[in-house]
Amino acid sequence: MSETPPHDTADVLVVGSGIAGCAVALQAAREDADVCLITKAERPADASTDWAQGGISTARGDPEALKRDVLAASDGTADPNAVDVLVREADAAVEDVLLETLGIGFDEREDGAFDYAREAAHSERRILHVDAATGRHVLRPFLNYLDDHDRIEVRQDTAALELVTHEGRVHGVLTDEEPTGNPIYAGATVLATGGIGALYPRSTNPDGATGDGISMAALAGADVADLEYVQFHPTAFDGEEPFLLSEALRGEGAVFRNGDGRRFMTEYHSDAELAPRDVVARAVATEREETGEVVLDVSPIAFDAEFPTIAESCREHGLEGAEIPVAPCEHFLCGGIDVDDRGRTSLEGLYAVGECARTGVHGANRLASTSLLEGLVWGLRAGEAAAGRKAKPRVVDATELRDSDPALPERFSAEKFTRLQRTMNDSLGLERDPDGIARASAVLRRLKGEVDAYTRTRTSRELYELRNACVTALLIARAAGENPESRGCHHLVREDAPTAEPEVPR
Ligand SMILES: Cc1cc2nc3c(=O)[nH]c(=O)nc-3n(C[C@H](O)[C@H](O)[C@H](O)COP(=O)(O)OP(=O)(O)OC[C@H]3O[C@@H](n4cnc5c(N)ncnc54)[C@H](O)[C@@H]3O)c2cc1C
Known part of the structure; x- marks a missing residue:
């Protein structure tokens, strides 16, 4: 040994x-349990959570109504059992963690009651928010609370590079801490690595969203599912630096206009601007193509007063008027590492939660403001299950990462990322066709082969992020290639592609 x-x-x-x-x-x-939380984030803003705008959905005392909306938005594809867990535990989780433990001051009305917001495809006002900058008002107090907890050690700027596996069980991770590849062994390992925005040239996510958890889990043999369902948000600023214009704007009354100045959403869906995200995103893309541009007209709402943070972002980008040019933009991955109702993966000792996990709650299309809720509910459930296993960390023989060759020039990763992003954008975007998916798979396979050759003798975080992005992109391409049915976020433009009718009437 x-x-x-x-x-x-x-x-x-x-x-x-x-x-x-x-x-x-x-x-x-x-x-x-004694907990070690590692994160490659150097500051809260390196997590999507910190960027969340519109808020966190509650059930507001009516779980069945929330369930109906989640199922309808998913085009009838969400797993009803998983949705039951989400809606049943929503209010208690928000009350316990966000209100009682962290004391988050969600916006209130003048009478002191919560100012519940409404967003697209929600039939009711049930979303708690702080301005339209909810994420940072939740995450920063949460991190401060964990920092002060004597059973929890938080290590920032520490990336997991690989899972440590032994005889089919996961025993921890190898990190990029010195000495390179330093392992952390654990009784239970929980991946909560977020989304995949960096796989696309235009995304609302932070740059570090490179699909690390999905790739590490898949390489270790864990099941993944629903990866073809990449959600594009309909309203990102149509400029060099896309930023999100929350769905809450439409919830309050903002409307789209095309290049001819005409409202068009009523022609696409009976819920118009409040239709499910995938429907709206495709409508916006179509109208942009046919009429040159689409703007979000915020003149019907009290934009500056109700949404000061978004209004400020607009001013910073030189946008003055009430019409904001928008275009769809990668936003969220509905699928991920396949888990059960406690976040358990198919590998012993490994859990996954949040955006990197596939709980079944979102199916083919996520309902607005349910991602923070899913992360919270499944996080609590997985935390309880992982601690309850009482498995002690075991020091096993971990693969030793080799770092023997000189570091690659910085532009190496950047160039490969550009190739990967172009491929994903061209063939695995809002609309796909089987030939394009097959061509993309071939390009991505070659790219992964090139990157693998370098990771054999080099261990930099950038290189591993690139490797993870390649693996995750390939898995997305494979899932898209294997699914011949247009549903939710997976939309095939081939004429003969079968389109399913929604199973759940709205
Ligand atoms: C602009 C924007 C607005 C949004 N608005 C809303 C909203 O209003 N409501 C809502 O419900 N959802 C919203 N979402 C979606 C939601 O914010 C995310 O899906 C959710 O926060 C994901 O949480 P998470 O904990 O899974 O991942 P994240 O919050 O992305 O955190 C992932 C963490 O993993 C770390 N990490 C990644 N890889 C590694 C590695 N290899 N080693 C160590 N650490 C690693 C990252 O640094 C980060 O800290 C929004 C998303 C964006 C981008």
Whole structure:
């Protein structure tokens, strides 16, 4: 047996510091586990959670109504059992963690009641928010709370590079801490690594959303599912630096106009601007193509007063009037590492939560403001399950990463990322066709082969992020290629592609 390298141990190891990872850490510590949370983030803003705008959905005392909306938005594809878990536990989780533990001051009306907002495809006002900058008002207090917790160690700027596996079980991760590849062994390892925005040239996500967890889990043999369902948000600013214009704007009354100045959403869906996201995103793309541009007209709402943070972003981008040019933009991955109702993956000792996981809640298309909620609910459930296993960390022989060759020039990763993003945009965007998907798969396979050759003897975070992006992109292409049915976010433009009718009437 080789000499054991320096290592750390934890009962529960959490990878990622968004809402999902934080919720796991909190609950596992409540169950008396010693928790280590590592994150490659150097500041809260490196997690999508910090960027969340519109808010967090509650059930507002009516789980069945929320369930109907989640199922309808998913085009009838969400798993009803998973949705039951989400809607049943929504209000208690928000009350317990966000209100009682963290004391988040969600916006209130003058009478002191919560100012519940409405967003697209929600039949009711049930979304708690702080201005349209909810994420940072949730995540920063959450991280502060964990920092002060004596059972939780948070290590920033520490990336997981690989899972440590032994005889089919996961025992922790290799990190990019010195010495390179330093392992952390754990009784339970929980991936909470967020989304995949960096796979596309235009995304609302932070740059570090490179699909690390999905790739690491898949390479270790874990099941993944629903990866073809990449959600594009209909209203990102149509400029060099896309930023999100929350669905809450339409919830309050903002409308689209095309290049001819005409409202058009009523021609696409009976719910017009409040139709499910995939429908609206495709309508916006079509109208942009046919009439040159689409703007979001915010003149019907009190934009500056109700949405000061978004109004400020607009001013920073030189936008003065009430008409904001918009275009669809990659936003969220509905699928991911396949998990059960406690976040357990198909691999012993490995859990996944948040955007990197596929719980079944979103099916082919996610309902607005349910991602923070899913991260919170599944985070608490997975934290409890991971701590409850009482498996002690075991030091096993971990693969030693080789870092023997000189570092690659910075432009290496940047060039490969550009190729990957172009391929994803051209063939795995809002609309796809089988030939394009097949061509993209071939390009991505070659790209992954090139990158693999470098990772054999080099261990930089950038290179591993590129490797993870390649693996995740390939998995998305494979899932898209294997699904001949247009549904939700997976829309095939081939004339003979079958389109399913929604199973759940709105
Ligand atoms: C602009 C924007 C607005 C949004 N608005 C809303 C909204 O209003 N309501 C809503 O419900 N949802 C919203 N969403 C979606 C929602 O914010 C995300 O889906 C959700 O926050 C994901 O949480 P998470 O904990 O899974 O991941 P994240 O919050 O993305 O956190 C992932 C963490 O993992 C870390 N990480 C990644 N890889 C590694 C690695 N290899 N090693 C160590 N650490 C790693 C990252 O640094 C990060 O800390 C929005 C998203 C965006 C981008």
